[in-house]
Amino acid sequence: MLRIYDLKCDYRRNPVGIDDIHPRFSWKLQSDKASVMQTGYHITIHDGARTIWDTGLVSSKSSAHIEYDGEPLRSRGIYTWQVEVRASAELHEEESALSDTASFEMGLLSVEDWQAEWIEAEETTDPMTMMPAQYFRKSFMISKPVKRARLYQTAHGLYEFWINGEFGTEDRYKPGFTMYYKRLQYQVYDVLPLLRSGENVWSVILADGWWRGVTGGDVRNNFGSTLAFLGQLELEYEDGSREVIISDDAFVTSTGGILQSDMKLGDVYDASLEPCGWKLPGFDVSGWKNARISASAYTGKENLIASNSVPVRRMEALQGKALRDSEGSLVIDFGQNIAGNVKMTFHNLTKGQKVTVEFGEDFKDGAFYNRTVAHNTPIPGLERFQQIDYIAAGTCEETYEPLFSVFGFQYLRISGYEGEINSGDFEAYAVYSVLEETGEFVCSSRLVNQLVKNSRWSQKGNFLDVPTDCPTRERSPWTGDSQIYAKTAGWFAEVYPFFEKWMQDVAADQCENGKILNIAPNCMMMHDPVALKAQKEYLAKAAAEAEKAKSDGDDSAPYDPMVSIMANIYAPDGGYILDGSSGWGDTATITPWTMYLRYGDVRILKQQYASAKKWVDYMIANAKNKNELWASELWYTENGGSDGQYVWDTRYQWGEWLEPDVPNVVMRGPDAFIKPDPEVPTAYLCY
Numbered sequence: 123m124l125r126i127y128d129l130k131c132d133y134r135r136n137p138v139g140i141d142d143i144h145p146r147f148s149w150k151l152q153s154d155k156a157s158v159m160q161t162g163y164h165i166t167i168h169d170g171a172r173t174i175w176d177t178g179l180v181s182s183k184s185s186a187h188i189e190y191d192g193e194p195l196r197s198r199g200i201y202t203w204q205v206e207v208r209a210s211a212e213l214h215e216e217e218s219a220l221s222d223t224a225s226f227e228m229g230l231l232s233v234e235d236w237q238a239e240w241i242e243a244e245e246t247t248d249p250m251t252m253m254p255a256q257y258f259r260k261s262f263m264i265s266k267p268v269k270r271a272r273l274y275q276t277a278h279g280l281y282e283f284w285i286n287g288e289f290g291t292e293d294r295y296k297p298g299f300t301m302y303y304k305r306l307q308y309q310v311y312d313v314l315p316l317l318r319s320g321e322n323v324w325s326v327i328l329a330d331g332w333w334r335g336v337t338g339g340d341v342r343n344n345f346g347s348t349l350a351f352l353g354q355l356e357l358e359y360e361d362g363s364r365e366v367i368i369s370d371d372a373f374v375t376s377t378g379g380i381l382q383s384d385m386k387l388g389d390v391y392d393a394s395l396e397p398c399g400w401k402l403p404g405f406d407v408s409g410w411k412n413a414r415i416s417a418s419a420y421t422g423k424e425n426l427i428a429s430n431s432v433p434v435r436r437m438e439a440l441q442g443k444a445l446r447d448s449e450g451s452l453v454i455d456f457g458q459n460i461a462g463n464v465k466m467t468f469h470n471l472t473k474g475q476k477v478t479v480e481f482g483e484d485f486k487d488g489a490f491y492n493r494t495v496a497h498n499t500p501i502p503g504l505e506r507f508q509q510i511d512y513i514a515a516g517t518c519e520e521t522y523e524p525l526f527s528v529f530g531f532q533y534l535r536i537s538g539y540e541g542e543i544n545s546g547d548f549e550a551y552a553v554y555s556v557l558e559e560t561g562e563f564v565c566s567s568r569l570v571n572q573l574v575k576n577s578r579w580s581q582k583g584n585f586l587d588v589p590t591d592c593p594t595r596e597r598s599p600w601t602g603d604s605q606i607y608a609k610t611a612g613w614f615a616e617v618y619p620f621f622e623k624w625m626q627d628v629a630a631d632q633c634e635n636g637k638i639l640n641i642a643p644n645c646m647m648m649h650d651p652v653a654l655k656a657q658k659e660y661l662a663k664a665a666a667e668a669e670k671a672k673s674d675g676d677d678s679a680p681y682d683p684m685v686s687i688m689a690n691i692y693a694p695d696g697g698y699i700l701d702g703s704s705g706w707g708d709t710a711t712i713t714p715w716t717m718y719l720r721y722g723d724v725r726i727l728k729q730q731y732a733s734a735k736k737w738v739d740y741m742i743a744n745a746k747n748k749n750e751l752w753a754s755e756l757w758y759t760e761n762g763g764s765d766g767q768y769v770w771d772t773r774y775q776w777g778e779w780l781e782p783d784v785p786n787v788v789m790r791g792p793d794a795f796i797k798p799d800p801e802v803p804t805a806y807l808c809y
Contacts, residue, residue, distance in 0.1 A: 123153070123154055123219075124151065124152075124153050124158065124207070124209055124217050124218070124219040125151070125152040125153070125219060126149050126150070126151060126152075126205060126207055126219050126220070126221035126222075127149070127150055127151075127152060127221075128148075128149060128150040129147070129148075129149045129203075129205070129221055129222070129224040130147070130148045130149070130224075131145050131146070131147055131203075131224065131226040132145045132146055132226075132430070132619070133146075133148075133432075133616065133618060133619040134432070134619070135224070136224055136225045136226065137226050137227065138226075138227045138272075138310050138311075138312060139227060139228070139229040139272075139274070139308075139309065139310025139311075139428050139429065140226060140227070140228060140229060140428050140430070141228065141229045141230075141231055141427060141428035141430075142428075142430070143190075143194070143195050143231070144189050144190050144191070145189075145190050145195075145226060146186075146187045146188060146189050146190070146723070146725070147165060147188045147189075147190070147203065147205070148185060148186040148187065148188070149185050149205055149207070149221060150185065151185065151207060151209060151219075153209070153211075155211050155214055156211065157211045157212055158209050158210070158211040158214075159183060159209060159210065159211065160182070160183050160184075160185055160207055160208070160209045161181065161183070161208050161209055161210055161216065162179050162180055162181045162182060162207070162208045163177070163179075163180055163182060163184075163185065163188070163205055163206065163207050163208075164176075164177055164178060164179045164180065164205065164206040164207075165177045165188065165203060165204070165205045166203065166204055166205075167190070167192060167201055167202070167203040168201065168202050168203070169193075169199060169200075169201055174192045174193040174201070175190060175191065175192025175193065176192075179208070185207070186721075186722065186723070187721075187722065187723045187724075187725070189725075195228050195231075196228065196231070197228055197229070197230050197231040197232065197235045198227070198228060198229075198230070198235075198272070198356075199227070199228045200225060200226075200227045200228075201225060201226055201227070201228075202223050202224070202225045203223070203224055203225070203226070204220060204221050204222070204223050204224070205220075205221045206218060206219070206220045206221070207219055207221075227310070229274070229308070229310050229428040230274060230308075230354075230426075230428075233423045233424055233426075236274075236352075236354060236423050236426070237354060237366050237368050238274075238352050238353055238354040238368035238369045238370070239352070239368065239369055239370045239371075239415050239416075240350045240351070240352050240369070240415070240416040240418070240421035241258070241350065241351055241352075241369045241370065241371065241373055241375075241413040241414065241415060241416060242348055242349065242350045242351075242413065242414055242415075242416045242418075243256040243257075243258065243328075243349070243375040243376075243411075243413055243414075244256065244348055244349065245414075247347045247348050248347075249342070249343045249347040249652070249656045250342075250656065250660065252382045252384070253330075253349075253382075254377045254378075254380060254381045254382065255327050255328060255329045255377065255378070255380035255381075255383050255526070256327065256328040256329075256349050256375060256377065257325070257326075257327055257375060257376050257377060257378050257397070257400065258325065258326040258327075258328070258351060258369075258373045258374070258375045258413060259323055259324065259325040259326070259373065259374055259375075259400060259401070259405070259407070259410075260323070260324050260325075260367070260369075260372060260373045260374070261321055261322065261323050261324075261403060262321075262322055262324070262355075262367050263320065263321055263322070264317060264318070264319055264320065264322055264357070265319070265320075266359050266360065266361065267359065267360040267361075268314060268317055268357055268358070268359055268360070269358050269359060269360045270314060270357070270358040271312065271313045271314040271317055271355065271356070271357050271358070272310055272311070272312060272313070272355075272356050273285075273290065273310070273311045273313045273324075273353065273354070273355045273356075274308055274309075274310050274353065274354045274355075274356070275296075275297075275308060275309055275311075275326075275351075275352065275353040275354075276296075276297045276306055276307060276308035276309065276351075276352050276353075276426065277296070277297055277326075277328055277331075277333075277349070277350065277351045277352065278302070278328075278333045278334075278345070278346055278348070278349055278350040278351075278420065278421075279328045279329055279330055279331045279333045279334065279335075279349040279350075280295055280296060280297075280328070280329050280330070280331030280332075280333075280385075280525075280526045281296055281297070281326055281327065281328050281329075281351060282296075282326070282327050282525050282526075283324065283325065283326045283327075283353075284323075284324075284325045284326075284401045285313050285316035285317065285322065285323070285324060285325075286316055286317075286318060286322055286323055286401070286402065286403065287323070287325075287401040287402045288316050290311055290313055290316065291309075291311050292433075292435050292436070293309065293433040293434065293435060294433075294434045294435060294436065294525075294553060295331070295385075295434045295526075295528070295553075295586065295587060296309055297309060297429070298429065298431070298434070298587040298588075299332040299337075299587050299588045299599070299627075299643060299645075300427075300623075300627050300630075300643060301627045301630035301631045301642075301643040302332075302333065302345045302420070302425070302643075302649075303345070303420065303425065303649060304425055304630040305425060305427050305626065305627060305630055306425050306426055306427065307426075307427055307428065307429045307430070308352070308426050308427070308428060308429070309429050310428070310429075313355070320403070321403040321404070322403065323401060323402060323403050323405070324353070324355060324367070325400065325401040326351055326353070327378075327380070327525065328349040328350075328351055329349075329380065329383040329384075329525070329526035330342075330349070330383060330384050330385070330526070331385060331526060332344065332345075332385070332643075332645060333345050333346060333349065334346055334347055334348075334349070335384045335385050335386070335387075336384050336385070336386050336387055337385050337386055337596065337597045337598065337645040338596050338597075338598045338641065338644075338645040338646030338647075341645070341646050341647060341648060343648055343650060344644070344645050344646075344647070344648060344649060344650075345420070345649050345650055346418070346420055346650045347650065347652070348416075348418060350416050350418065350420075350421055351369055351373075352369055352421075352423075353368070353369040354366060354367075354368050354369070355367040355368075369413075370413075370415065371412050371413055371414060371415055372412070373412070373413040374407045374410040374411065374412055374413065375410060375411060375412070375413045376397065376409070376410045376411070377395075378395055378396045378397055378400070379391050379392050379393055379394075379395045379396035380525075380526075381395075383524070383525070383526040383527055384526075384527060385526065385527050385528055385597065386507070386508070386527070386528075386596070386597060387506050387507060387508070387509070387527075388481075388506060388507070388508055388509040388510050388511075388524070388527050388529070389510045389511070389512075389524050389526075389527050390510075390511045390513075391510070391511070391512050391513065391522055391524075392513040393512070393513060393514055393515035393520055393522070394473060394474070394513065394514070394515045394516070396515075420650075430619065430622070430623050431555070431587065431619050431620050431622070431623035431624075432555050432556045432557060432619055432620060433555070433556055434553060434554060434555050434556070434586055434587050435553070435554075435556050436462070436463075436551040436552070436553055437462075437551065437552045437553065437554060437556070437582070438460070438551065438552045439549055439550070439551045440456040440457060440458055440460070440549070440550040440551070440552075441456070441545070441546065441548075441549060441550075442454035442455065442456050442464075442534070442547075442548035442549065442550060443455050443456075443457070444543040444548075447485065447488055447489045447490050447535075448487060448488030448489045449488075449489045449490075451489070451490055451535050451536075451537070452535070452536045452537075452539070452540075452543075453490050453533055453534065453535055453536070454533065454534040454536065454543075454548045455532065455533055456531075456532055456533070456548075456550045457532070458532060458579070459483055459530070459531070459532040459579065459583075460530075460531065460532070460550060460551075460552040460579070460582075460583060461528060461529070461530050461552065461553060461554065461582070461583035461584070461586065461593030462528060462529065462531075462550055462551050462552040462553040462554075463523065463524050463527065463528060463529060463550070463551060463553060464479070464481075464523075464524075464529075464534065464548055464549065464550045464551075465521065465522075465523040465548075465549045465551070466479065466512075466521065466522055466523070466547065466548050467519060467520070467521045467544075467546070467547040467548070468512070468514065468519070468520050468521075468522075468539060468541060468547075469518065469519055469541045469542060469544075469547075470518055470519075470541055471514035471515075471516060471517075471520060471539070471541070472514060472516055473514060473515060473516030474513060474514065474516070475513070475514040475516075475538065475539075476511055476512065476513050476514075476538050477511075477512045477514070477536065477537070477538045477539040478509065478510070478511050478512075478536070478537040478538055479509065479510040479511075479512065479534050479535070479536055480492060480508065480509050480534065480535045480537075481508040481509070481529035481530070481531035481533075481534060482494075482508070482531055482532075482533050482534075482535065483530060483531055483532055483533070483594060484532075484533075485533070490533055490535040492507075492508065492535075494594070494595075508529050508530070508531070508594065510522070510524060510527075528553055528586065528593065528597075529593070529594070530583060530592065530593035530594030531550075531594075534548065552582060552583075553586065554582045554583065554585050554586055555585045555586060555587055555620055557585060557615035557616060557617055557620060558615060558616045559614065559615050560613075560614065560615055560616050561613045561614050561615075562614075563613075577610070577614075578614055581607070581610075581611055581614060581615070584603075585611075585617075585620065588624055588627075588643075589603065589604040589607070589611075589620075589621075589624060590603075591603045596646075597645075598641045598645055598646060599624065599641055599642060599643065599645075600640060600641055600706070601628065601638060601639070601640055601641065601642055601706045601707065601708075601709040601710075602640070602703075602705050602706035602709070602776065602779070604621075604624075604709055604713060605705075605706075605708055605709035605712045605713050605716075608621060608712070608713050608716045608717070609716050609720065612716070612717070612720040612721070617717075618717055618720070618721045618723060618726070621713055621714075621717050621726070622717070622725070622726050622729070625709075625710075625713055625714055625717075625726065625729070625730050625733075626729060626730075627642060627643050628642040628709060628710060628713075628733065629710070629729075629730060629732070629733035630643070631643050631644055632710070632733055632736060632737070633695060633696035633697060633701075633702075634695075634696065635695055635696075635740060635743075636736035636737050636738075636739050636740030636743075637695065637696060637697060637701060637702040637707065637737075637740055638701070638702065638706065638707030638708075638709065638710050638737050638740075639696075639697045639698075639701045639702075639707075640697075640698070640700060640701050640703060640706045640707075640776075644697065646698070647692070647697065647698060658692075699774060699795070700774050700776075702740070702744075702773055702774070703773075703774060703775050703776045703803075704741065704770065704775060704776075704802055704803035704806040704807065705776060705777075705779075705802060705803075705806055706776060707737055707740070707741075708737070708806050708809075710730065710733050710734045710736075710737040711734040711737060711738065714726045714727055714729075714730040714734065715727070738807075741770060741803075741806070741807045742807070744770055744772050744773055745767060745768055745769060745770040745771075745772075745803075745804070745807055746767045747772045748766060749771040749772050749797065751796060751797040752769075752771045752797070752800065757769045768804070768807070768808075769800050769804050770800060770803035770804050770806075770807050771797075771798060771800035771803070771804075772798070773798065774794060774795050774798060775794075775798035775799065775802065775803050777798065777799050777801075777802050777803075778802055
């Protein structure tokens with residue numbers, strides 16, 4: 123018997139809130155016979171009772187990437203689809219099967235569909251100061267039966283939301299990381315099960331996230347220094363009427379227990395300041411103020427796109443084991459290095475008691491050790507690192523689970539708490555993009571199997587909406603790391619939608635001259651000109667003071683070379699002076715091609731072609747520039763003729779970045795900028 127299963131639309135099962143007007147369909151076949159091969163398919167798509175696309179019988183062996191070509195799809199449209207497949211095998215007659223019904227739902231396809239207003243809470247912000255999370259709530263009444271409820275939301279910063287005190291979704295770290303000025307994702311959720319008759323409450327918390335947090339090196343306010351929220355709740359009643367509840371100045375706002383929350387630095391949380399019951403109906407909002415409509419230049423709606431990758435969620439859960447290290451510190455060991463977070467429970471704390479929880483990956487000489495991830499910084503306020511400071515409310519049992527930070531760790535070191543550790547008091551969970559696992563490898567070698575296991579955990583720890591280089595010291599989407607690993611990633615999991623989304627942001631952050639940034643979207647530089655001006659002024663002043671202290675021999679103000687480096691790191695043609703290196707920028711060509719070879723979906727090549735061509739043109743232009751410091755080499759001499767125009771020996775190059783026993787380009791100093799080794803750049807240009 124022939125069976126059709128695993129129906130997907132744009133790589134997802136029954137997706138809600140897409141904006142692809144030519145979605146792609148796929149399915150799989152199962153048969154009790156051997157060597158069965160599809161010979162044709164027939165897809166029908168319906169808008170209610172009306173058929174909007176009927177392919178007829180198409181002779182084809184393909185069961186993937188079948189692109190919609192029917193009537194124009196409409197905003198909010200809910201469509202159902204089925205596929206009939208014909209197949210045959212040697213010595214067997216042709217047979218056919220009809221699939222179950224699947225669905226897909228469109229998001230908001232035009233700016234005019236948005237009635238909501240961008241809202242803010244903070245009247246003033248200091249780009250150099252850490253700010254508390256922002257709390258928003260709005261109550262509304264429901265007096266008749268609701269048939270359908272959809273919530274469309276996004277934010278500058280990360281957002282979590284609740285309806286009547288219930289989490290609205292399992293998805294975390296929304297709206298994800300994109301080149302926000304050009305591409306800001308919104309999410310769509312079915313909240314019908316959370317609604318009730320009478321008063322309802324829609325509540326939201328905003329935190330720094332990728333928008334203004336520290337996710338790269340020593341930089342905050344990457345895209346802006348003010349948080350903002352945009353949301354639209356659409357209710358369709360059983361009687362056919364509709365109501366739209368929007369983010370506007372009727373939302374009220376305040377702060378709560380989350381005094382600081384940074385994805386990398388961690389949290390400061392004062393449980394005594396958390397307003398009790400603020401997410402529920404009946405809460406007294408006196409003392410809260412009305413939100414204000416944003417006047418920011420960044421709060422338009424033309425850049426809004428539906429989420430087009432997989433969500434980030436809590437995945438594997440690990441129980442912690444308490445122990446004392448060689449220094450007598452209380453340590454919790456989870457037995458596995460992960461990127462994620464911890465739900466922690468404390469007992470019998472006194473009000474105001476501070477418990478500090480530090481996250482680390484290693485032990486050294488029998489003691490908790492996290493200096494592999496901590497580092498000095500010239501920016502004030504960034505001294506904390508992978509740490510939670512919990513300030514107690516003073517109840518017999520208190521539980522805290524960070525919502526907006528994420529850590530790389532196996533161990534916790536706990537200071538300021540000597541209470542009993544019960545089973546389940548510390549539960550860690552891995553957090554990463556939900557990529558369907560598609561491959562496994564096992565052999566007779568224990569060491570090789572462990573290598574594969576380590577690689578898979580490394581992939582999980584570094585696939586959090588964007589491909590990062592490490593989940594501890596920084597969480598930057600380095601382009602070089604991803605293009606090297608993309609092929610392997612595709613053997614372990616279905617990563618096409620993950621890379622399809624990310625590559626569009628690589629292109630969106632590409633410089634006009636074709637240069638690709640080492641990190642994309644770049645989270646180690648400020649895109650916001652106001653915040654950038656403030657940081658440049660601070661760094662220039664700090665660099666001048668450091669230079670003066672050095673020349674005066676003032677040991678009380680030691681010279682910090684990082685200040686001078688950061689003060690002069692921006693390039694006139696965009697990005698940093700280190701950007702545009704071969705191997706890193708080559709993700710513009712290599713990653714789309716790798717995805718095409720792995721999945722056979724040509725769309726990523728079509729979408730990325732212009733970006734790839736700009737990058738190759740940039741490489742060629744740089745190769746044509748002669749480097750006089752290499753003038754005596756063969757490619758510039760009479761024997762070499764015109765070969766020099768194909769040898770890329772200019773600009774900064776990372777080269778063979780971590781070659782054992784060889785000083786890398788950073789250690790080489792200024793020479794790396796003026797006389798780069800040409801072998802690696804030229805090889806990539808040739809490829």
